[in-house]
Amino acid sequence: MKHTRRDFCLSVFAAALLAGCHGTTSGGTVNVRDHGAMGDGVSDDSAAIRAAVDALESGDTLLFPRGSYRFAERNPDGGAAILLSDKSDLAIDFERGAELVMDNVDPGTRTGTSHCILIRGPASRIALRGVRIRWAAASQRSMGDGIRVIGSPQISGGPIAGWEGPQRPVRDITLTDCAVRASPQTGVIMIGVSDIRIAGLQSSDTRADGLHFNACRKATIADYTAVNTGDDGLALVTYQSAAAAYDAEAETFAFPELTDWSNAEFGISGITVDGGRANGIRIAGANGVTMTEFEARGLRSGAGVMVDSAAAGNDVDWHYVASRKVMLDRIDVDGCEFGMHVLARPPLEPDARFTDFDVALGTATFRNCSNWSLRVESDARTPVTGVSVDRCLVEARSTAGGNGGVGLANANSVELGEVVIDHxxxxxxxxxxxxxxxxxxxxxxxxxxxxxxxxxxxxxxxxLIGSDGRIDELVIRWERSPASWIPIRVTGRGGECAANAAIGGVTVGTLELQTASITRRVTTC
Structure with missing residues (x-):
């Protein structure tokens, strides 16, 4: 029997839904209307919502019946409209047709003044079902995540420097059929969280990432859509520092190397990113990510898939080590700057933490990439390693940047199976x-x-520039090729054409030219 993408996503969705029950509805139901919320889209329901949250006990469900609930309180205590701190075994349910409207942007500065839902550890077994969040006013990038979950990862070596909260993570978080729109910062962000299930999430018009993870582990993400996000559609980023540390100002964790909290054991499927100002998905400092069925369309910059590292001393604000155990399949990117970009930014002195990737791409299709469709490179002396691609299909028309093709630069031991490029x-x-x-x-x-x-x-x-290796079969087709055209150019390192240049050699097993009459097949100038 042939299964469609929808069948696959719905099966994962159902599994996540069942796994997310956790007995969280074993208690009572706290209805926000019973605490004075009107849900008419006009009244300020801030006090009623906060009163309902304060009434929650373990096992309860916070219920939003059909309606539009306006939260207008600026800078609320705890930094959120709904704060769940040191609470477990809870659920938040929105009936169909219910939404929470955040109407607390500061009109003078156009900045957000709170998150919508904030879950702060220690906490466990919390389910969000059908939650709909929308900011009423446009803002610049500022405070205000739609859903923010933060705990402390548990790593060997004792407490993490800079972290002042309880030394425990948030565990067992389920988001089912949720949506965030126009948040001043991220749609959904999880930091120091374990055992995550997300199914049916939508993030749109956010000022930062649509969905972001830092220092998390054990996550299942299915049927997620990001539209017109201000930064990456999906980001799996754990930062790097000399010792395990928490940056209180940036609210991020960093480790010296990969750990089992470096966004480890992630299973991702059925992802769509449409528009956006950065990458479709960014994987940086991750340790075990399997992703299948990913689509990116019309990104304004960046790559459909970005996998990168950056050491201190590079001209970037954040640092992260090379990701490992990354397996990607059925990737489809259209109308972006890069299709997939694997980029190492190592220090001047060799350091394998920043160059030794483990990235395997199964099948990918890249169309209309203005720069490179597939690019693997290191921007320093030490080459990038550990990248393999089984099947890469490219449809290109670019005449700028990388010309829309496939490029390897300062790399070692890259393995490509079938590469098909139509230009x-x-x-x-x-x-x-x-x-x-x-x-x-x-x-x-x-x-x-x-x-x-x-x-x-x-x-x-x-x-072929200063490189060595082997191409088993190379087929070049151009029915209207001019006789003066030379299909292959071989030069030395740096592109020099001197007779004594250290060209090295890429061996071609079988070369087939389906062209008009040409004078020479290969040139070294």
Whole structure:
């Protein structure tokens, strides 16, 4: 029997829903209307909502019946409309047609003044079902997450420097069919949380990430949609520092290397990111992520999938080590700057923590990427390692940046299975620079240009620059190629063409040219 994406997502959704029950509804129901909330979209329901929250006991469900509940209190005590601190075995249920409208943006500064839901540890077994959150006024990026969950990861070596709260995580958090719109900061953020189940989440028009994780473990995420987020659609980021530490100002945890709290044991499926000002998904400092069926459309910058590291001393604000045990499959990116970008920013002195990735990509399709469709690179002397791709399909038309193709730069031991690139123009399509021991099973490159090309000065579509390795089969097609066109250029490190250049060599097992008459197949100039 053939199963569709929807079948898969719904099965995960059902599993998450069942797993999220936890007995949280074994107590009573606290109805916000019983505490004075009107739900008419006009009245200020702040006091009633806070009174209902204060009445919650273990096992209770906080209920929002159908209606529009306006929270207008600025800078509320505890920093949130709904604060669950040191509480467990609770649920928040929104009936269909219920929403919580955050109307507490400061009109003078256009900044948010509180989160909507804040869960602060120690806490466990909390379920959010059907929650709908919307900010009423536009704001600049500022305080105000839709749902914020924060605890303390538990790692060996004692208390984490800078963390002043209880040394315990938040555990067993379930979000089912929730939505956040127009938050001043992140749609949903989880920090120091374990055993997470998210199914059916939507984040739209947020000023920061749609869904963000820092120093978490054991998460299942299914059927998540991000639309027009101000930063990454989905971010799995654990930062790096000399010792385990908590930055109170940034509210983030950092470790010297990967741990089992470095966003470890994540299973992700059925993700869609549409628009947005940064990456579709960012994976940085993660230790065990499996993702399947991911779509990114029309990102304004960044990559559909960004996997990167950054050491201190680089021109970036945040630092994180190379991610490992990352397995991606059925990736589909259209209309973005990069399709997938694996980027190492190591220190000047070799440090494997920042260069030794373990990233395996199954099947990916990249269309209309303005820069690179697939890019693997290190921006320092030490090469990036540990990247493999089974099947990469590219449809490109770019003539700028990386020309929409596949590029390796300052890398080692990259393995590519089947690479298929269809390009409208004769530009560099497969570029391998300063890369050692590259292995490509098959590369099939097709140029679709059918115009008169005799005097266009078309570029070679394959560039081998100071690299070594093997391409088992290379097929190049261009039915209207000019006789003067040379499909492959081989140069030394840095692109020099001197006769004594240390070119090294990439061995091509089988070379097949389906072209018009050409004078030379390969040039070293």
């Amino acid at each position: 409208r123009t004769a530009v560099p399509m497969l570029t391998i620079a300063d890369t050692g021991r590259v292995q490509i099973r098959q590369a099939r490159l097709t140029i679709a240009n059918t115009e008169n090309t005799e005097n266009t000065g078309a570029s070679p579509c394959v560039g």
